[in-house]
Amino acid sequence: MAESSSAVTHGNQESGTERYGALCDRAVEFIQSRRGAAPEDMLISHVFGNTGSPALWRSLLRSVLGADPRVTFRADGQWVIASAAAEVEAGALLLHSFVSIDVETTGLKPTRQRVIEIALVRYEAGREIARYESLVHPERAIPLFITNLTTITNEDVADAPVFAKIAPDVLEFIGDSMLVGHNVGFDISFVNAELKRCNQPTLINERIDTLGMAVRLLRGLRKPNLQRVADAVGLSPKKLHRAGADASLTAEVALRLVEEAVRQAVTSLDQLKVAAKLETPVPHEDVGRARVTMDRSMLDGIPRKPGVYLMRDALEQVIYVGKSKNLRERVSSYFSQPIGYTRKMDGLLEAVRRIETLVVGTDIEAMLLESQLIHRYAPRYNTAMRSFEQYPYIKVDLANPWPRITVSKQYKDDGARYFGPYQSSRGARRTVDVLNKILPLRTCTRSFKTAKSYGNPCIQLDLGRCAGPCTGQADRDAYLAVVRDAVAFLDGRESGIYERLWAELEKSAERLDFERADRLRRDLHLVHGIVESHKRLRIATEHHHYLVVLPSGDAECRELLLVLHGRIWKQTRVRRDLDANGIAEEAERLAASCARGIAQGASGTSVYATDESHILNRWLSRNSDHPAIQPIEIETVPGTDEWVRMLDVALGFADGDLVFLDRDPQPSPADADEPVEEGEPG
Numbered sequence: 001m002a003e004s005s006s007a008v009t010h011g012n013q014e015s016g017t018e019r020y021g022a023l024c025d026r027a028v029e030f031i032q033s034r035r036g037a038a039p040e041d042m043l044i045s046h047v048f049g050n051t052g053s054p055a056l057w058r059s060l061l062r063s064v065l066g067a068d069p070r071v072t073f074r075a076d077g078q079w080v081i082a083s084a085a086a087e088v089e090a091g092a093l094l095l096h097s098f099v100s101i102d103v104e105t106t107g108l109k110p111t112r113q114r115v116i117e118i119a120l121v122r123y124e125a126g127r128e129i130a131r132y133e134s135l136v137h138p139e140r141a142i143p144l145f146i147t148n149l150t151t152i153t154n155e156d157v158a159d160a161p162v163f164a165k166i167a168p169d170v171l172e173f174i175g176d177s178m179l180v181g182h183n184v185g186f187d188i189s190f191v192n193a194e195l196k197r198c199n200q201p202t203l204i205n206e207r208i209d210t211l212g213m214a215v216r217l218l219r220g221l222r223k224p225n226l227q228r229v230a231d232a233v234g235l236s237p238k239k240l241h242r243a244g245a246d247a248s249l250t251a252e253v254a255l256r257l258v259e260e261a262v263r264q265a266v267t268s269l270d271q272l273k274v275a276a277k278l279e280t281p282v283p284h285e286d287v288g289r290a291r292v293t294m295d296r297s298m299l300d301g302i303p304r305k306p307g308v309y310l311m312r313d314a315l316e317q318v319i320y321v322g323k324s325k326n327l328r329e330r331v332s333s334y335f336s337q338p339i340g341y342t343r344k345m346d347g348l349l350e351a352v353r354r355i356e357t358l359v360v361g362t363d364i365e366a367m368l369l370e371s372q373l374i375h376r377y378a379p380r381y382n383t384a385m386r387s388f389e390q391y392p393y394i395k396v397d398l399a400n401p402w403p404r405i406t407v408s409k410q411y412k413d414d415g416a417r418y419f420g421p422y423q424s425s426r427g428a429r430r431t432v433d434v435l436n437k438i439l440p441l442r443t444c445t446r447s448f449k450t451a452k453s454y455g456n457p458c459i460q461l462d463l464g465r466c467a468g469p470c471t472g473q474a475d476r477d478a479y480l481a482v483v484r485d486a487v488a489f490l491d492g493r494e495s496g497i498y499e500r501l502w503a504e505l506e507k508s509a510e511r512l513d514f515e516r517a518d519r520l521r522r523d524l525h526l527v528h529g530i531v532e533s534h535k536r537l538r539i540a541t542e543h544h545h546y547l548v549v550l551p552s553g554d555a556e557c558r559e560l561l562l563v564l565h566g567r568i569w570k571q572t573r574v575r576r577d578l579d580a581n582g583i584a585e586e587a588e589r590l591a592a593s594c595a596r597g598i599a600q601g602a603s604g605t606s607v608y609a610t611d612e613s614h615i616l617n618r619w620l621s622r623n624s625d626h627p628a629i630q631p632i633e634i635e636t637v638p639g640t641d642e643w644v645r646m647l648d649v650a651l652g653f654a655d656g657d658l659v660f661l662d663r664d665p666q667p668s669p670a671d672a673d674e675p676v677e678e679g680e681p682g
Contacts, residue, residue, distance in 0.1 A: 020064045023047060023512065025081070027061075028070050036081040043079055048514040058520055062234070075233035077218070094272050095258045097124045098178040098208065099252035100241045103187045104150050106138050110193035115163055118153055118191070119243035120173050123251050132173045133244045135160035137329045150241045164198035169499045171200065179207040180254045182226040182246075212248055212276040229253055233260075271530060294335055298355045304328045307359040307553070310377075313351045320348055323366040327357050338601035348381045359549035361559055364619050368568075371611045391421035392428045394530075396487055399475070402441050402469040405527070407432050419490045419534045427627040429531045435489075439482050439502050440467040465612045490600040492535025501527075519668075532615075540566030540617035545591070545632040546624070549650040558651065562590060564597040564634070566617050587643035594643075598634050627652070 030046045031038045038046075044054040044061055065071060065079065072082050100121040107113030109218040115136045122130040137160045147153050162622070170191070181187045184207050214224040218232050229235040230249055233256040237249055260274065260367045260649040265273055303307075311320040324330030334349060360366050374382050407429050411418050422428045436443050443460060446453040453470065460466035467474035468480075471602030488649040501524050508517035549563040552573055570593045574586055615662040623629060630646040633640060638646075 002609075024065060024068045024070075027065055028068070029082075031071060031079055031081055031128065033183075037078045039082075040073070040077050040079060052532065054211045056521070063440075066234075069495060077232065094262070094269055095178070095180075095208065097122075097178045097252060098251075099123075099174055100247045100254070100255070101174075101179050101181045101184065101187050101191070102247035102250060103190050104146075104152060104241070104243050105190055106140065108141055108144055110190045113190075114192050115194050116142060116146070116157055117150070117243040118166075119247040120170070120269065121244075121247045121251055122173070126255055128248070128251070131244075132169065134166050134169075136166065137162045144306060150240075155600055163194040164200075167195060167198050168199045174203065174205065176205060179203070179205045180250060181207070182210045182229070182250045182253070184209045184211075187603075199393070206273070208254065208273065210276070213254070213261065213272075216275050217260045225251065225522075226250060229257075233257065244675045256365045274373070283472070287312060294349060294352055296335070298352070299328065299335075299454065299508065302328045302331055302357050303359060305553070306361070306363050306366045307357055308366055308373060310356040310358075310373065311348070311379075311381075312354045312356065314353045316354070318379050319351055319371045319383040320379050321370055321377065323363075323370040325366070326362050327359070329629075331355055353395065359553040361553050364616075365550065365553075365559065367615050367619075368612055371615060375611070392425050393418045393420040393422070394432060394490060395419075396429055396490070398483070401448050402474070402479065403440055404444075405432050405435050405439075405486060417487055422530060422533060424530070426637050427526050427530045429525065431490075431527045432510050434501075434527055435486055435497070437465065437487060438497065438504075440464050441479070441482060441486070442464060442469060444470070446470060489533060491538060492531050498524075534620075537566065537613060540613065540620075544617055545622055545633060545634050546620060547574060547630040547646050547650060548620075549628045549647075560586070560590070562593060563616070563620070564596070564632075565601075566613060566620075568616065569610075570594065581643055582638070583647050583651070587640050587647055588646075590643050591640050594632065594634070595637060597679060598637060 027043055027047050030043060036043075040058065040061070041054040044057045047061070048057050060072065070082055071079050073079055085344070090628075100123065102119050103115050104117040105113050105115055116137050116138050118133070120132040121128055130390070135157050137157050139162060142152060142154050142157065179188065184294070186204055190209065195202050210226075212222060212228065214221060214229040214232070216228065221228065221232055226246060226249060227237045230253050233253060235249065235252055235256070238245065240246070259303045261272055261275055304326050306323075307328055309331055310323065311322075313319050334352075337349060358369065360369060376648055393408045393411055395406050395416040396419075397403045398417050402615065407425075408418065411421075417518050420428065434443065443466070446456055448454075449467065454472070455470060457468055457471050461468045461471065461473075467479050469476075469479065481655045487497060501520060505517055505520040505524065508514070508520060544563060544566040546561075546563040548563060550559040550561065551561045554573070556577075557573045557575055560570075560572050560574055561568055570590075572586075572589075574582070578586065620629070624631070626649045630650050632646075
């Protein structure tokens with residue numbers, strides 16, 4: 001929603017406060033009436049009215065009001081008259097000189113992982129005066145998930161110095177300065193581990209932790225990571241996860257938090273250190289753990305491989321299905337969970353009597369198998385994917401002389417155009433409601449096949465929401481043109497419907513009718529998600545034709561997947577030691593199977609295959625450039641020789657661990673119910 005709000009602001013704010021002068025004046029008057037300070041949420045409620053979540057309007061308010069010199073935003077979440085903010089400038093004296101530190105690493109444990117980038121930024125009197133940044137060769141490969149997070153690749157650090165080479169420069173730059181960081185203990189522990197490896201003195205400098213300050217000073221802030229804290233104090237952070245940018249952002253956050261500390265009666269550096277100290281949580285010994293009720297023998301024989309696990313109760317009923325890249329670690333994590341650790345899972349751990357595992361070769365297979373098993377067993381603790389039988393379609397009844405747009409629970413071969421099925425029933429219904437509001441199409445159930453269908457118009461005609469085919473007023477060509485626009489819109493193609501919605505949204509914002517603008521923005525956000533969902537399925541149906549070779553759960557074999565029209569048409573297991581004759585025989589079978597699939601053509605995705613289709617095609621879109629995934633040109637109907645070539649290439653890149661399989665595909669909805677594994681950051 002924040003993106004939509006920003007888009008509205010960008011589209012309307014041509015001259016800053018001049019365009020929204022009335023809004024700014026109203027906000028300033030309210031702040032003055034509150035003795036010069038007003039909480040942001042209260043200000044939003046006053047200016048925009050009681051229109052739901054304040055988060056919907058926060059971006060617009062900050063963009064417009066932030067340019068008004070009469071007011072300023074404070075770190076405690078309040079807007080204040082600028083003259084009232086001057087008193088906090090003395091806060092910078094508490095943190096006059098410091099060095100902000102940030103490191104990027106190959107993992108979370110300093111004794112086993114290494115630094116790949118370090119940044120140090122020196123501040124004095126609230127201004128940056130010096131900076132030190134360097135990539136660092138970690139003397140090992142950078143995991144792909146770290147590259148995805150930081151954009152730092154093995155090629156980037158190939159010519160970078162090892163930490164031992166830059167250690168003297170790092171120590172000289174830091175000197176005896178105060179160190180400031182967000183969870184600064186993490187950064188210092190990694191630097192000290194590197195210093196120990198090269199026999200250099202470790203850092204014993206005083207430190208200020210912005211994480212601890214945020215927890216104590218910004219009460220109510222959930223999950224106070226650097227991005228959230230920066231946003232809470234009025235900054236506009238970019239999620240770069242690079243040491244230099246994060247070190248600068250940490251310094252700016254620290255300065256604003258110090259101002260807030262002054263407002264909360266912190267008057268000395270010692271008090272500031274106390275405010276910045278992270279409290280060590282006291283364990284709740286009275287909380288029952290799952291190990292009390294779960295038999296440890298359930299772990300016997302569970303391998304450290306990807307796969308799916310099924311939890312069964314005393315009656316051998318499957319009550320939960322989950323998947324993991326490491327089955328043993330995932331299942332082990334349950335034994336340390338508090339009993340009834342979430343409302344959704346309350347009672348699960350007490351009911352488990354046996355855990356069954358199914359080993360596969362890759363995480364994508366585990367995700368697909370998990371979806372299939374949830375559909376088969378409908379376990380009562382899998383709150384997601386279980387209601388797949390209720391996935392609806394959006395139907396445009398093109399067989400009727402005056403088509404209408406409705407929600408349908410079933411796909412029928414009745415001449416209508418169906419879109420979906422959709423995983424969100426609410427989204428599908430709301431999309432139909434939005435289209436029926438902005439398009440003059442009928443919503444009545446008349447068949448228009450008999451004389452009784454004509455006459456007696458309903459109120460929709462008087463409201464201007466229907467062209468009135470029942471009264472003979474509607475022009476059929478114009479009506480069908482509107483229907484074609486709706487079909488193009490639902491199919492994810494260019495249409496004037498988005499422009500209509502945006503125009504209505506902008507008009508409402510200009511009239512300061514923020515309640516209606518809020519409703520239109522939510523409609524746009526929801527409708528866009530529904531349309532994009534169908535567009536992805538359509539693209540997959542038209543373009544996703546692949547031969548995929550994956551490692552198998554059997555170490556001596558590989559899995560061959562023939563994907564046609566975005567669906568698995570054939571899956572077979574072959575031995576790793578296939579010779580030329582074996583490859584030729586398999587190529588003939590694949591050619592014959594592909595020919596049958598092409599002859600059958602694409603068919604609409606059923607409700608039973610919706611989740612599987614989303615998982616598979618999202619994964620294929622992310623990894624289609626890997627040589628073990630060979631595209632199939634179905635227009636030319638590949639012959640046996642072409643299949644031999646594709647198999648040769650794909651099999652040649654399928655030995656061992658495939659790098660692309662570490663790219664994190666979006667988690668399946670079922671993952672939302674699973675606990676965080678021990679050792680993972682929350």
